[in-house]
Amino acid sequence: MIDLDLSPRYEAFRDECRTWLLDNKPDRALESMDTPGGFEQHREWERVLFDGGWSVPAWPAVYGGRDCDLMEWLIYEEEYWSSGVPGRVSANGVSLLAPTIFNFGTTEQRDHFLPRMAAGTDIWAQGWSEPDAGSDLAAIKTRAIRDGDQFVINGQKTWCSRGAWADWIFCIVRTDADAERHRGLTYLLVPADAPGLERRPIGRLDGEPGFAEIFFDDCRVSVDNALGEEGQGWAVAMAAAGSERGLNLRSPGRFMAAAERLRVLATELQSSGDRIDCRLRDEVTDAWIRSEAYRWQTYFTASRLMEGDELGSEASLMKVFWSEMDLELHATAMRLLGDRGELAPDAPDSVDRGAWLDGYVFALSGPIYAGTNEIQRNIIAERVLGLPRR
Amino acid sequence: MRFSFSAEQDMFRDTVRDLLADRCSPGAIRASWDEDGRVAGLWAALGEVGLTAVLAPESVGGLAMKEIDLVRPIEEVGYAGVPEPLAEHAGVAVPALAEGGSPGLAEAAAAGEITCSIGLGAGGRYVLAAEIADLLVMERSGELYAVPSGVITLTPQPSVDQSRRLCEVDFDVADATPLVGADPGVASDRAVLFAAAQCLGVARRLLDATVEYVGTRHQFGKPVGSYQAVKHQLSDVRIATEFAAPLVYRAAWSIAAESTTTLDRRRDVSMAKAVASDAVDRACRVALQCHGAIGYTIEYDLQLWLKRGWALSSAWGDARFHRDRVSESLGI
Structure with missing residues (x-):
C-alpha cells in the first residue's frame, strides 16, 4: 500500500522534535569539531542531546534511545538538519560502530559501550585504512598477536576522521599472521590512551587537524575487546559497511537542508542584483530535485526495510548518489558566488561566513571516504547488475 | 507514511509484464510497422486484463483505481516497446471522458472497445496514432473535447521511431463534444506522468539488454562487461x-492525493519527468556505446528502444522544460 501522507502520530513526532531542537539550539555557532576546542564543544552538545533524549533516537531506550522506527528517524534527521544545530562529532560511532555492536557485541559490550557512546562520554574514530590498504582494505597489515588474555598490536592506521582526539578507535587487525586477504582478521576496540598507541594529526585539505594517523608499538588490549569472533573481522566489518554507505551515514535530511539553503542563496543573490543565467538556475533546481529524489528513494527503501527486507549492495547506489549530489550542490554554490567563492570566513565580503567553501571542500571527500565511488561502481556492476568480475 | 506497493499491485504489474513479453515481442513490433501500426490482438488482450479500465469509475465498468496503480504497468509498456497509444488511452483519455460527463464513451474506452489518443497543450502538439484512433481527447482554448475520428483533418509528422505515428490534428469545435468538468491541467499532468513512466521502462529495457550483451560479448579473451570502463x-x-x-511513483500518488495542491502536483510531475528524461537519455547513450557497432544497425533490436527513448525523452516536455517549471515553483 502507498500512503505518502504523514499520519498524525508522525506529524506530532515531527513537531516534538522541531520544538526541542529549536529550544535547545546553542546560542552561537560552535568551532569546527576538527579543532581541539571545537571537539570538546561538540562533545558538550552530544551531552545536551543525550540529556534531552535526542542523541540516538533510533536506539532502544535501555541504551539511551527512544525506540524510534525508521520513519521517525528519517523525520528526526530532516528536522535536525533543517534546524541548523551543530553537526555530530559522535557520527562515526553512532552510525558505523553501533550497528556492529548491536549485531555482534556481547551483552557486556553493549551495556558498557552503547550508553557511553550515546552520552558523548566516548567519542569513536574508525581505524580501518592503512598506508597500503585503502580501497584494497583486505591488504591490512597491522598485526595483533595473542599473548594470554591480551592482543599485542603492531602497525599503523591512517586517515582516521576525528582520530586526533577520539577516546576510542574501532580497528580491523590481522590476528592470524599466516592468513591472507579477508581471512584471519579481527574487529578490535582499542582505547586511545592504551600504552603503545601514538597518534599524529594530519593537516586536512581544509587545514584542520582532526584527521590522524595512528601508530601501534606493542600496544596491548584485552581479548575481551574483540567485537565478534576472532578471525571473523571481515564479515563483522562488512555488515556495517552497508550502513556506512547507505542509510545510516547520510540521511536525506542534511541534503534537503543544503538544497534549500542553496535555493535561498540563489534567490538572495538574485534580489541583490546578481545575474543568474538559465544554466545556473537549472543547476540550482537540479540540486533541489536530486535532494527530493534521494529523499523519496530513501522512504521507498525504508518502507522495504520496515517490512523486514535487508539493505544489501544497493547501499552502494545510495553512496554514489549522495556523495556526488553533495559535491554538485556545493560546486553550484561556488559558481553562484563567483569571485566571492574563494573568500575565507573573515574576509569582509565573504558570504555566509565562508560556509559554502568549507562545504565544498568537505563534499570533495565524499566520493573518497567510505569506499571510493570507483569501488562502489564496481560493486553496483558486479553485485547489483551481475556483470562478470573478470 | 508507507511507500511500498501491495501484493495486488505487484501482481497486476506482473500480469501486464508477462502478457507484453508474450504478445509484444520485437518481431511483433516490427510486423506492426508494415500494417496499420497495431499488434494483432494486443489491444483486446490488454483490455481483458483491465489495463484500459484502471482509471475509470465503477459506474462505467471501470476498476476505480488510481494513477499509482497504473504507473508501473505503463512502465512495462515502455519496457516492452508497445507501439500503441496505451498510455494516452488508459492514462489520460479514459479518466478525461469519465470526468467530462461522457459515460457512454468512457465505458467503451474503459472496456477497450474503442481506441483513443490525445492532443493537449504545449507538450502534445503531435498526436500519436491519430490515424487508427476512434476518438481523440483534444484541448482547445483551455477546454477539453471528445473528437470523433470522422471530423478530423490529419497532417502526418513522421517520427524517427516507426512505432510512433504522429499527426497534427485539426478539427472544428462545433463537431466535438465538450468534456465539461474534465480539467485540462490534470489531463496534461497525467500525460507527463505516464510519459515519465514509459521513459523509466525504456531505460530499464536498455540497461537489461546491454548488461546481457556485455556479459556474453568477448574481446581480448574476456567479456567486455568485465572492464571497469564498461x-x-x-x-x-x-x-x-x-x-x-x-519520484515518478511519488508524482503518480500526488495526482490523486487530496493533500496535494495543484502547484504541488505540477511540481511533482515535472520533477518526475525531468529525472526520467535524464535517465533515459543516459541509458540511450550508454546502451549504444557499450553495444558498439552492432547497436548502430537497423537489424538489431536495440534500435527499437533507442528511438523510443529519444522520442519519449522530449515528448510531453523535455528535462529542461520541466526543470524550468520546477524553478518557477521554487521562486528561482
Missing part, C-alpha cells in the same frame, strides 16, 4: 533509474 557506465544508468523511479 561497468562504470552501466552502474551510472542503474543509479539514474534507481533515483528516478521513486
